[in-house]
Amino acid sequence: MELYEVMRTTAAIREFTDDPLPDDVLARILDHARFAPSGGNRQGAHLVLVTERATREALAELNKPAVRRYTAQVAAGEVPWNPLHPPGPSPEAIAATEPPAYFLTPLLTAAVVVVVCVDLGAVAATDQHLDRVGLVSGASVYPLAWNLLLAARQEGFGGTFTTMAIAQEPQVKELLGLPEEYAVAAVVPLGKPVRQPTRLRRQPVAEFVTRERYDGPPFDVQPATA
Numbered sequence: 001m002e003l004y005e006v007m008r009t010t011a012a013i014r015e016f017t018d019d020p021l022p023d024d025v026l027a028r029i030l031d032h033a034r035f036a037p038s039g040g041n042r043q044g045a046h047l048v049l050v051t052e053r054a055t056r057e058a059l060a061e062l063n064k065p066a067v068r069r070y071t072a073q074v075a076a077g078e079v080p081w082n083p084l085h086p087p088g089p090s091p092e093a094i095a096a097t098e099p100p101a102y103f104l105t106p107l108l109t110a111a112v113v114v115v116v117c118v119d120l121g122a123v124a125a126t127d128q129h130l131d132r133v134g135l136v137s138g139a140s141v142y143p144l145a146w147n148l149l150l151a152a153r154q155e156g157f158g159g160t161f162t163t164m165a166i167a168q169e170p171q172v173k174e175l176l177g178l179p180e181e182y183a184v185a186a187v188v189p190l191g192k193p194v195r196q197p198t199r200l201r202r203q204p205v206a207e208f209v210t211r212e213r214y215d216g217p218p219f220d221v222q223p224a225t226a
C-alpha cells in the first residue's frame, strides 16, 4: 500500500476476527516500526507481547477505574481525563459507572496485545521544569507506537492505542515485571480487523495550521496533486 494511503486509513480498530497474527508477520511489522525516532536516538522503548489469557484479563480489569471516569465525564459533557479541568462527576458517581465493553473487549480478542513501555532513564524531557503536564518524553516512544500501527495496517492488520490501564501503572508494571525506571506509554491490541473504515473524520488543515503566529492567517492552500 502507498504511504499516503496508509496514513489516511489507519483507523482505531477494536473489533478483530479470530485470525492469528503470525509471529513472522509481527516480526516484519516490528522490524519496520523500529526505525522510529527517539530523543538523542536513545531508543529507550521496550515492547511486551501479551497473548496469555490471564494477563489480558488482568489488563482489561486494570482499565476499569480509568474507563469509569472517562465514561462518566463524557456523559457529563466533559473532556475526559483532562489535566486542566478536574472531573465534575463525584467519586461516587464515577465508581458507580459501568465500564463499557468497548474499552475492554479488544484486549481479550486481539491476536496479541503489545504493551509499549519506555525507560525513563533514556528519555530527554526538556519540558520537565515547566508548570504543566509533561509532553516531550512521550515523543521518545509514541512515534514507535504509531509506526507499529502504520506497519500493521500495511500488513492487513490493525489495532488501537489504549491508555486507560496506565492510570493503574504500578499494577501494570508488577503484572509484566517491568523495572522500576520504566513507564507504560500504550497498550495496543493488534489483530485482523472485522472491517476497515475507509474514511477517517479529521479536521481540515486550515482549521489547525496558521502562518507565523497562533493568530496568524490559516494555511488554506490546495494540496499539490501528484
Ligand SMILES: Cc1cc2nc3c(=O)[nH]c(=O)nc-3n(C[C@H](O)[C@H](O)[C@H](O)COP(=O)(O)O)c2cc1C
Pocket (backbone or CB within 6 Å): 010, 011, 012, 013, 014, 102, 103, 160, 161, 162, 163, 164, 197, 200, 201
Ligand atoms: C493518546 C491516545 C490515547 C487513546 N486511548 C484510548 C483508549 O484508552 N481506549 C480506546 O479504545 N481508544 C483509545 N485511543 C484511540 C482514539 O480513540 C482514536 O485514535 C480516535 O478516536 C480516532 O479514531 P479513528 O482513527 O478510528 O478515527 C487513544 C488514542 C490516543 C492517540
